[in-house]
Amino acid sequence: QVQLQESGPGLVKPSETLSLTCTVSGVSITSYFWNWIRQPPGEGLEWIGYIHYSGSSDYNPSLMSRATLSVDTSKNQFSLNLRSVTAADTAIYYCAKWDEARRAFDIWGQGTMGAVSS
Amino acid sequence: EIVLTQSPGTLSLSPGERATLSCRASQSVSSSSLAWYQQKPGQAPRLLIHSASSRATGIPDRFGGSGSGTDFTLTISRVEPEDFAVYYCQQFGGSPLTFGGGTKVEIK
Numbered sequence: 001q002v003q004l005q006e007s008g009p010g011l012v013k014p015s016e017t018l019s020l021t022c023t024v025s026g027v028s029i030t031s032y033f034w035n036w037i038r039q040p041p042g043e044g045l046e047w048i049g050y051i052h053y054s055g056s057s058d059y060n061p062s063l064m065s066r067a068t069l070s071v072d073t074s075k076n077q078f079s080l081n082l083r084s085v086t087a088a089d090t091a092i093y094y095c096a097k098w099d100e101a102r103r104a105f106d107i108w109g110q111g112t113m114g115a116v117s118s
Numbered sequence: 119e120i121v122l123t124q125s126p127g128t129l130s131l132s133p134g135e136r137a138t139l140s141c142r143a144s145q146s147v148s149s150s151s152l153a154w155y156q157q158k159p160g161q162a163p164r165l166l167i168h169s170a171s172s173r174a175t176g177i178p179d180r181f182g183g184s185g186s187g188t189d190f191t192l193t194i195s196r197v198e199p200e201d202f203a204v205y206y207c208q209q210f211g212g213s214p215l216t217f218g219g220g221t222k223v224e225i226k
Contacts, residue, residue: 045163045206045217060214061119094162102169103210104153108162 002026004095004109011115018082018114022095029053029071033098034078035105036069038091038114046091050098051078085116120145122207122218130226137194139221141207146187151211154183154192157220158203166205167192197223 008020022034033056036048049059051069059067066083082089093114096105121144131137141152149170155163165174167183170190180195194201202225207218 044219045208047215047217058213062214099168102153102165102172102174103151104165104168104174104208105155105163106165106168106174108164111162 002097002107004097004107006093006095006109006112008093008112008114010113011117012085013118014086014116015084018080018085018089018116020080020093020095020112020114022078022080022109024076024078024097027097029073029076029078033100034069034071035096035098036067036080037094037096037105038089039094039111040088040091043091048080048082048093082114087116090114090116119214120147120209120212120216122209122216124205124207124218124221126221127219128222128224130224131197132226133199134196135226137192137197137201137223139192139194139205139223141185141190141192141218143188143190143209147190147209147211149186151209152183152185152190153208155206155208156201156203157206163206194223199225 003025005023030053033050035050051057053071068081071078092111094111095109097107099106123142125140152170154167157163171183182193204220
């Protein structure tokens, strides 16, 4: 079955770049749209953006162009780079598969904590 | 940006009672673009309902979705102990995709 697994450093310093990777198993990454969603501790969900292997992408304007998503088809992975982080970027980061037919996220990773602290 | 407002913030119920959760959009949303998720502590969200009223694979029929335009509802006909969780609505009728703030269903 389709599974997603996030990975990346748990802690970065303010003004640095948070880099996370999502490894996809059970399906080719050339299918579907792939997303990042985050959740600050004790708060709700915020969509970061999506990427398609063709290069098509979209981002939440709330991130003020600090986010970049990319795909590595050879590794069946996709990644998030979030630049110029502050404490407000501390959150659990989830990767998720978008089902276009259902217009919903049908598969989620378990999430990885991304903390920003000096 | 379409803002989704969920109410109530917290719903206190006993097992066996009916739960009614509301999701109101700041502008009209296509029913095909409205989904509901359940999130338990320490877990990722799980898709419950897509297209406003269609249950996702493996979701029990005590969960039901309805609504159109700007008003959508998630109903749990008889709340089971495993249903105590936070529920989120989500829309992607237009970018950016947005989530509601969530409704917590807690044990009374």
